[in-house]
Amino acid sequence: MAQFLFFLLALICVISILGFILSKNQIYNALCLVVAFTAMGGLFSLLDAPFVAVVQIIIYAGAIVVLFLFVIMMIDVRKGIPPEKNRWTLYLSVGISLVLAAEFAFSLSKAICFLKTPATKEIGNPTALGHILFTKYIYPFEITSVLIVTAIVGAIVLAKKREEE
Amino acid sequence: MTEIFWMIPFFPALGSLVLVLLGHKLSKKHVSFIACSTIFISLCISVISFAGLLKIGAENYPLVKKLFTWIPTHGFKADFSLQFDPLSAIMVLIVTVVGFLIHIYSTGYMAEDKSYSRYFAYLNLFTFAMLILVMASNIVLMFVGWEGVGLCSYLLIGFWFEKHSAAQAGKKAFIVNRIGDAAFLIGILFIFFHIGSGEFTAINTAISRGSISTGFATVVGILLFAGATGKSAQIPLYVWLPDAMEGPTPVSAFIHAATMVTAGVYMVARMNFLYSFSGTASHIIAFIGALTAIYAATMALTQNDIKRVLAYSTISQIGYMFIGCGVGAYSAGMFHLYTHAFFKSLLFLAAGSVMHALSGEADMRKMGGLKKYLPITYPAFLIGAIAISGIPFFSGFFSKDAILTKAFTNGQYFVWTIGVLGTILTAFYMFRLIFLTFHGKERITPEAKMLLHESPPVMTVPLVILAFFSVVAGYAGVPAVFGKKLDWFSCFLQPIFSRGREVHVSLGAELALILISSFLAILGLYLAYLSYIKRPQFPHTFATRFPFIYRLLYNKYYVDEAYDALFVRPLVRGSEQIYNKFDLKIIDGAVNETASATGSFGKLICYLQTGFIKDYALVFLLGVALFLGYLLF
Amino acid sequence: MIQPIYFIILSLIIFVLGIIAFFIKRDLITMFMAVEVMLNAANLAFIALTKAIGIIDGQIIVLFVITVAAAEAAVGLAIILLIFRQKKTIRTEDIQVMKG
Numbered sequence: 001m002a003q004f005l006f007f008l009l010a011l012i013c014v015i016s017i018l019g020f021i022l023s024k025n026q027i028y029n030a031l032c033l034v035v036a037f038t039a040m041g042g043l044f045s046l047l048d049a050p051f052v053a054v055v056q057i058i059i060y061a062g063a064i065v066v067l068f069l070f071v072i073m074m075i076d077v078r079k080g081i082p083p084e085k086n087r088w089t090l091y092l093s094v095g096i097s098l099v100l101a102a103e104f105a106f107s108l109s110k111a112i113c114f115l116k117t118p119a120t121k122e123i124g125n126p127t128a129l130g131h132i133l134f135t136k137y138i139y140p141f142e143i144t145s146v147l148i149v150t151a152i153v154g155a156i157v158l159a160k161k162r163e164e165e
Numbered sequence: 166m167t168e169i170f171w172m173i174p175f176f177p178a179l180g181s182l183v184l185v186l187l188g189h190k191l192s193k194k195h196v197s198f199i200a201c202s203t204i205f206i207s208l209c210i211s212v213i214s215f216a217g218l219l220k221i222g223a224e225n226y227p228l229v230k231k232l233f234t235w236i237p238t239h240g241f242k243a244d245f246s247l248q249f250d251p252l253s254a255i256m257v258l259i260v261t262v263v264g265f266l267i268h269i270y271s272t273g274y275m276a277e278d279k280s281y282s283r284y285f286a287y288l289n290l291f292t293f294a295m296l297i298l299v300m301a302s303n304i305v306l307m308f309v310g311w312e313g314v315g316l317c318s319y320l321l322i323g324f325w326f327e328k329h330s331a332a333q334a335g336k337k338a339f340i341v342n343r344i345g346d347a348a349f350l351i352g353i354l355f356i357f358f359h360i361g362s363g364e365f366t367a368i369n370t371a372i373s374r375g376s377i378s379t380g381f382a383t384v385v386g387i388l389l390f391a392g393a394t395g396k397s398a399q400i401p402l403y404v405w406l407p408d409a410m411e412g413p414t415p416v417s418a419f420i421h422a423a424t425m426v427t428a429g430v431y432m433v434a435r436m437n438f439l440y441s442f443s444g445t446a447s448h449i450i451a452f453i454g455a456l457t458a459i460y461a462a463t464m465a466l467t468q469n470d471i472k473r474v475l476a477y478s479t480i481s482q483i484g485y486m487f488i489g490c491g492v493g494a495y496s497a498g499m500f501h502l503y504t505h506a507f508f509k510s511l512l513f514l515a516a517g518s519v520m521h522a523l524s525g526e527a528d529m530r531k532m533g534g535l536k537k538y539l540p541i542t543y544p545a546f547l548i549g550a551i552a553i554s555g556i557p558f559f560s561g562f563f564s565k566d567a568i569l570t571k572a573f574t575n576g577q578y579f580v581w582t583i584g585v586l587g588t589i590l591t592a593f594y595m596f597r598l599i600f601l602t603f604h605g606k607e608r609i610t611p612e613a614k615m616l617l618h619e620s621p622p623v624m625t626v627p628l629v630i631l632a633f634f635s636v637v638a639g640y641a642g643v644p645a646v647f648g649k650k651l652d653w654f655s656c657f658l659q660p661i662f663s664r665g666r667e668v669h670v671s672l673g674a675e676l677a678l679i680l681i682s683s684f685l686a687i688l689g690l691y692l693a694y695l696s697y698i699k700r701p702q703f704p705h706t707f708a709t710r711f712p713f714i715y716r717l718l719y720n721k722y723y724v725d726e727a728y729d730a731l732f733v734r735p736l737v738r739g740s741e742q743i744y745n746k747f748d749l750k751i752i753d754g755a756v757n758e759t760a761s762a763t764g765s766f767g768k769l770i771c772y773l774q775t776g777f778i779k780d781y782a783l784v785f786l787l788g789v790a791l792f793l794g795y796l797l798f
Numbered sequence: 799m800i801q802p803i804y805f806i807i808l809s810l811i812i813f814v815l816g817i818i819a820f821f822i823k824r825d826l827i828t829m830f831m832a833v834e835v836m837l838n839a840a841n842l843a844f845i846a847l848t849k850a851i852g853i854i855d856g857q858i859i860v861l862f863v864i865t866v867a868a869a870e871a872a873v874g875l876a877i878i879l880l881i882f883r884q885k886k887t888i889r890t891e892d893i894q895v896m897k898g
Contacts, residue, residue, distance in 0.1 A: 043808070
């Protein structure tokens, strides 16, 4: 069952990202991402991380991508922009990313025995997650909250229409 | 309470900082308040520390406060550490007391100046540097103060830099001092090379343990003294001091009479263990001091500028201090330094008051008969003149006699003879100054007469206080003739100065010496009276009878011209050649070529900056791939 | 139980797809979305490694990544909006003010 779910979700994920790449319409792009990120959430829950899975679906799929949608609507580019015409940049980037992928794969192959068997320890417990978040990671947590406030204020200041304009 | 002594220098520094940064925004009232109050706080702390120093025993000297390690390299270590002992204490008290009075006086004297806050910022900075100089516990930090006062002196001589002569005078003072300072620096490096430390106590220990040779001590002593001849205006580097009178008069009083120019004497007294060890160096100091004392006094005879007379007088008096140090009577030298600080700053401030009254006129030929117009300045000036001439029972009498007696008892008869001859000249030129300025016919220009007025209280009150000190300061060191145990001053300094050979003369001989010099001082006064009051045409007759002597003295022995022809002009011409041939063509050419090459290379690199996000991202991606590859393989 | 290695391979695939998407797309917003895809691939790798090693800290890092991504999206989109108001375009080849 788990294997089936994994392959299903992985397939959805990859196909929707391919759709994202191929579609010219920005709205479709964003919707493809919603699907991909939701499937990603499913993958997270398969990995014993229910809390992160829920956060992924609510914040990523629900909030961030919707933010993108709003901006797309505000900018209102009537017809989509066709993909890159400058071919050599594209080929070069694809080449380099394949090299990168090969490098990753090589490094993975070294650690493969280690990654084959999951740890037996129970890690999915949201209580434990909350505990460690508010003890060991309390300072990063607080700093992140400051970052969020700064980002919100900054975004408003940047995007606000000035009176004189 | 003595432990707080290390804070003394930092209040003027703070004041200077505030005035430099905010001075242009503050009103004159606030500027004067900041400048005077910082010095006053330092003065209070010095008095407290001084009282504390009297209480603790001599075995605890010197008190040292190490603030931080300043140069921590291997083999050359110097701390920023301050010390407090009787010698430093006396200098600190002189600097803060005289400095405070002169700050007060300046608020009146400079009231109309447009660069009011700049003036006080410099003056506070000078006080800071001078306090560092006298409180430094090692010779390297002392050199910092030494250079600091030189810088402030330059800034203040050239304070009215719009005036060409003032700018030139500042430059001259700076360059002449630099010559001496180079020798001083070499001396410091010698000390470090051989002793390995600049701390005065360490040098003292090294000498008393006999780990250095007499020859080395002589070389170092002469090098350090060469620095002192620059700072303290002795032969051959005295030429800057008369020109330094271009600066504001309170500056002349503070820097070029009371404190900075005596730094050389302080340095010799501080290094007394070195000079006691090397007889040759001491003899040279005594000889140069005596020569300068009489040489400067002769030049003072013919000057017509009131401040220049005082400047030559200062050179001559510092000569006396060096006689004292050179014959091993360090406490007598310091005693003269201490009394001189009061009466010479008094004379300068009084001269400033005269110039203030005459709208800036400094030429004595345009004065005369001012006695009745300046009822406070005149008696103050008179007291100063009596004190410096060595008329009995004023401060200069005690200190000058202490030096001359010690010179005589140590068998330096040549130096003694010159010293007492100088006494006649001193009395003569000082009373010539008095008679020409305050007595006789009025020769004031009508415009100046219209504005003639006595100075405001802020200027006359410091005069009165300094006049008071000029009278009583000498009683700190009454000679043995008048009773035993009265020489408090040298007893206080006794722990600092290693006991030299003490030859005591009988009281009778001492009395005879005192009578001789007193008689000569009064003789000088009488001669001045004869030639400027009784027969005012006599100086003119003399000048026409002996034109050669008169012209030689009036032109200051043509030393400035000789220096100009020997050093300045060849240097200027050589520099011009180098400028044209080397600087313009090779150095500037190299710089220009480098600049244009950099520019064209930059233009080449410019093509990489396309401005497209994608290109940058591609490079970024490539970098990641390469870096990961490097990590893996 | 599925081996964590499969998840990591999947995250690698998604990451490379994100890079390619970034270079194919020509408007700022979609390129920005491609960056989000890459971030998600990294998140997946983190979660998979958390599972493989058995330390919960990886999940915390993912939470932080999501938070920072939200902040970044807010500011980034505001900047894009500003660029659009001034230049009336979000095509990358039209934006070249940083050219040296």
